[in-house]
Amino acid sequence: MENLEFDTVILGGGPAGFSAGLYSSRSALSTAIVDISMLGGQPSNYLELENYPGFGKIGGFELMEKFEEHADIFGVKKFPMQEIEEVNLVSNPKIIKTKEYEFKAKSVIIATGAKPMKLGVKGELEFIGRGVSYCAVCDGAFYNDKIVAVVGGGNSAVEEAMYLTKFASKVYLIHRRDELRADKIIQERAFKNKKLEFVWDTVVDEIKGDDLVNSILVHNVKTNEKSEIEINGIFPYIGITPNVDYINGQIEQDSKGFIQTDETMKTSVEGVYAVGDVRQTPLRQVITACSDGAVGAVYASKYVQALKEVTV
Numbered sequence: 001m002e003n004l005e006f007d008t009v010i011l012g013g014g015p016a017g018f019s020a021g022l023y024s025s026r027s028a029l030s031t032a033i034v035d036i037s038m039l040g041g042q043p044s045n046y047l048e049l050e051n052y053p054g055f056g057k058i059g060g061f062e063l064m065e066k067f068e069e070h071a072d073i074f075g076v077k078k079f080p081m082q083e084i085e086e087v088n089l090v091s092n093p094k095i096i097k098t099k100e101y102e103f104k105a106k107s108v109i110i111a112t113g114a115k116p117m118k119l120g121v122k123g124e125l126e127f128i129g130r131g132v133s134y135c136a137v138c139d140g141a142f143y144n145d146k147i148v149a150v151v152g153g154g155n156s157a158v159e160e161a162m163y164l165t166k167f168a169s170k171v172y173l174i175h176r177r178d179e180l181r182a183d184k185i186i187q188e189r190a191f192k193n194k195k196l197e198f199v200w201d202t203v204v205d206e207i208k209g210d211d212l213v214n215s216i217l218v219h220n221v222k223t224n225e226k227s228e229i230e231i232n233g234i235f236p237y238i239g240i241t242p243n244v245d246y247i248n249g250q251i252e253q254d255s256k257g258f259i260q261t262d263e264t265m266k267t268s269v270e271g272v273y274a275v276g277d278v279r280q281t282p283l284r285q286v287i288t289a290c291s292d293g294a295v296g297a298v299y300a301s302k303y304v305q306a307l308k309e310v311t312v
């Protein structure tokens, strides 16, 4: 195992992590980004973004490549494909262990984002990769001329359902209420899409199949009527849950696991900051993740600076 020391180690290389990396390295702090997978975070899987200022419309992967190139210019060290096995956030220095490295850091910025929530119904885990998918951009092309269902009523569900209509012959959008949560502009586009069929007030009870998914059992929450819908694939988009398993209760989190911070992104532990989707925040967008990253890195650098002055 290789031992490495940095002023600031950022856990997670999505928009929040890269923005924090940029601001941290520009504050003359030695800075590393450690990520469990390839860098880029959730937007790498988005087809397009049209609400990131300055770009009009840009592919998610393309935008995150630009973030990475920008961080490279300022010398941020990158450690992709590093699963965090153990952290000690309370110690000084703070310790982060992966299989290959032990990082010592004066400050840590947590930017590990969030992952899709599971429906929690029979058949869901069994059929992952055989008809159950949480990434339309990754798997949509497998459903050419097939019938798929998307579950949820938020921006993700509606946008991804529309994306799937490029391939599928029909897309059911199954929502537990009779009104979507998605932004109005997204709703308007969806209601015009002839391949989308809305199934209101309905929840999924079971995902069925042989080798591959071939149907779902659902029921209407108002009438309690049960039915079976024949589909080839199902994409649950029912929200997100934070990637925080490695934290083991070392910092304060809310009841859903999102990390609690103050307005400077400081967590309940000195020298530890949390930014982006992983923290308790009213809006989870690329732009707010970037803003969090900038604020967190500026305050982490003030903390590191003060530590250095004490030890001089």
Ligand code: NAP
Pocket: 051, 119, 151, 152, 153, 154, 155, 156, 157, 159, 176, 177, 180, 181, 203, 237, 238, 239, 240, 283, 284, 285
């Ligand atoms: P979300 O906004 O939290 O929506 C989750 C949806 O799933 C809601 O409609 C919810 O129903 C439904 N749901 C929750 N639990 C369920 C369950 N157990 N069974 C069935 N349905 C369930 O999540 P999201 O769409 O993943 O978006 C996450 C964040 O990213 C949001 O802040 C969103 O605005 C943002 N985002 C933005 C964009 C964009 O701006 N282009 C794109 C994607 C995501 P209820 O409505 O009844 O609660």
